[in-house]
Amino acid sequence: MLQELREGYGNLFEKGLIDEIMQVGTLKDVPEGYKLMDIGEYVKGMPLLISGAIKVLREDSDGDELLLYYLEKGDTCSMTLTCCMGDAKSEVRAIAETDTKLIMVPVQKMEEWTAKYRSWRNFVFESYHTRLNELLQTLDSIAFDRMDMRLVGYLKEKARINKEDIIRNTHQEIAYELHSSRVVISRLLKKLEQMGKIELHRNYIKILKL
């Protein structure tokens, strides 16, 4: 675990903090598709991502989903952060987008470290900052962009996160995450294909130039 910690957080955290994390943290490997957290669940630990990616989703009362953002190496879940203090329930769902390696830290340490370690404070606030901004960007795209632009953004981001130019999803799955319908997504994807920007296949999409 020490190696992973040093690699991802070594230049962020001071020595003492690294030691403490080593003592109370547990290294976990989660497979793609694994549900790390669901809406209404209580938060038990705080994840520090080492590798892979986690998608964070919102769901409304009818069960409609909406992708909020991805967490990557060096990120942590700010939703978790807020929940640690009061023992509040999660407002979001978190699912491993790829195979993911992370360190779980018990929430009890949060408060203590915030007082004790400057680097931890910085990390926590930095984390809030990026997460809030990503949430704002998601909100922007929903409020201001049309579906075709949102779809292009989605494909780009997904390709970046998965580090390949192939999106291994059905149209239906994409529709879920963008909170649209399968027919609409198929329609727009077909347009993108006709523009020569992507190539459509069964169960996957090849990105040419977006």
Added chain:
Amino acid sequence: MLQELREGYGNLFEKGLIDEIMQVGTLKDVPEGYKLMDIGEYVKGMPLLISGAIKVLREDSDGDELLLYYLEKGDTCSMTLTCCMGDAKSEVRAIAETDTKLIMVPVQKMEEWTAKYRSWRNFVFESYHTRLNELLQTLDSIAFDRMDMRLVGYLKEKARINKEDIIRNTHQEIAYELHSSRVVISRLLKKLEQMGKIELHRNYIKILKL
């Protein structure tokens, strides 16, 4: 200032912190409509609200606006919080919705107090928590609700914030904050009037039962 501080934050903050705020904070009265912060500006101070309300808005590249949420007594701006650590620019605009009284605290104290005072840490995290959740609710309403529902929610919230059942705004102003067009808002408002839920007048709307 001491009285205001005790009233709004007395049971939240410990004695030492109250003293420090007294030393470095400045009490300010801002009139309705005053712009406290704009997009791209650097954050200089952190507001602790005593009375009144502040609306927080997002703007896209075309200048289209969108109301995010209101800040009230006991609230602070979490955008400011994140900005304090790194010296980042503001991502949002903040305008006094009503005449507002607040205490401005220089951002330099943030870091120090977070380490020093337990009550300050709790306040900061609590603040993040509520703000993130409000942002999520705003996002929900944009992603999942139709404009008529959003309008009803807007009127309700505005009435609550202003503590009266009269909304002193033109249809155009409402359209801006909901990121819609005047004609659409007029249309929907007329429907609400026909349902007996509101009463329309020039420059104001009377809420009957929503």
Added chain:
DNA sequence: GTAAAACAGTAACCTAAGTTACAGATTGGC
């Protein structure tokens, strides 16, 4: 191998909401 399920393409249609245009009423400046 065969039946069932999953996936994608497409057409026809519907609706919420944005746009343009214009008219009448009220208000404010002078």
Added chain:
DNA sequence: GCCAATCTGTAACTTAGGTTACTGTTTTAC
């Protein structure tokens, strides 16, 4: 008082995107 600006109401039209329905193809289960 008078003109200009502001505010609201309404009609006609457009469009993005959601819905339903029905293909044919590929994959999976048995």
